[in-house]
Amino acid sequence: MWDKIKAIAFDLDGTLIDSVPDLTVATQQALAELGLKSCSEAQVRTWVGNGAEMLMRRAMTHALGLDVEQTALDAAMPIFMHHYQENLEKHSALYSDVHQVLQTLFDAGFKLAVVTNKPYRFTLPLLNAFGINDFFSLVLGGDTLAKMKPDPLPLQHLLHEWQLDKEALLMVGDSKNDILAAKAAGIASIGLTYGYNYGEDIGLSGPDALCEQFSEILNWVKPTK
Numbered sequence: 001m002w003d004k005i006k007a008i009a010f011d012l013d014g015t016l017i018d019s020v021p022d023l024t025v026a027t028q029q030a031l032a033e034l035g036l037k038s039c040s041e042a043q044v045r046t047w048v049g050n051g052a053e054m055l056m057r058r059a060m061t062h063a064l065g066l067d068v069e070q071t072a073l074d075a076a077m078p079i080f081m082h083h084y085q086e087n088l089e090k091h092s093a094l095y096s097d098v099h100q101v102l103q104t105l106f107d108a109g110f111k112l113a114v115v116t117n118k119p120y121r122f123t124l125p126l127l128n129a130f131g132i133n134d135f136f137s138l139v140l141g142g143d144t145l146a147k148m149k150p151d152p153l154p155l156q157h158l159l160h161e162w163q164l165d166k167e168a169l170l171m172v173g174d175s176k177n178d179i180l181a182a183k184a185a186g187i188a189s190i191g192l193t194y195g196y197n198y199g200e201d202i203g204l205s206g207p208d209a210l211c212e213q214f215s216e217i218l219n220w221v222k223p224t225k
Helices: 020-033 041-047 052-064 070-086 098-107 120-129 153-162 176-185 214-219
Strands: 007-010 111-115 138-140 169-173 188-192 209-211
Touching (some): 020 041, 020 052, 041 052, 052 070, 098 111, 120 138, 169 176
Parallel strands (some): 007 111, 007 169, 111 138, 169 188, 188 209
């Protein structure tokens, strides 16, 4: 249990929301429009985590069997973005206990933020669709700042904006990108075992704590109010 934590940054995909079903549909439709072979949801689960462009790069590389030229990727991105906009919240779902835990932390006075590599244009609508946007006083997408996770810049931005010491901020996520960003920023981290981490054990990234369920966060950061 960390008694100096005053603020918590949460990843989005694979942490708060299972968004892979909709990302899969969007990726499959984009590949079809491009005349490329399709992919499975299981494959997409191993491709997400580094932003939309990397997702499409991995999907196209899989379909073509070779590296994708940047010009081809640039042409594909508007197609993917269109299809994801059309399928943003059709099949996605909040993970168990997310709303209740966020409410508990919010009521206790913790500052809460979303730090995701998902493009900002998709992040806010998704938070609103599941009724959790009001819990967060800051929301950073993958394109909000000059760099995204695993770079520490987004977390450093939170520390600056909230005028916090490093021991006051906690990062919660399901990917090694979250843990690496936290380590680089010098803050504590919780790794969630149920999300997307390229098929790897999140424990291998060395988070300060592991949680199998979202509700277990409260075992580490206990509200005092």
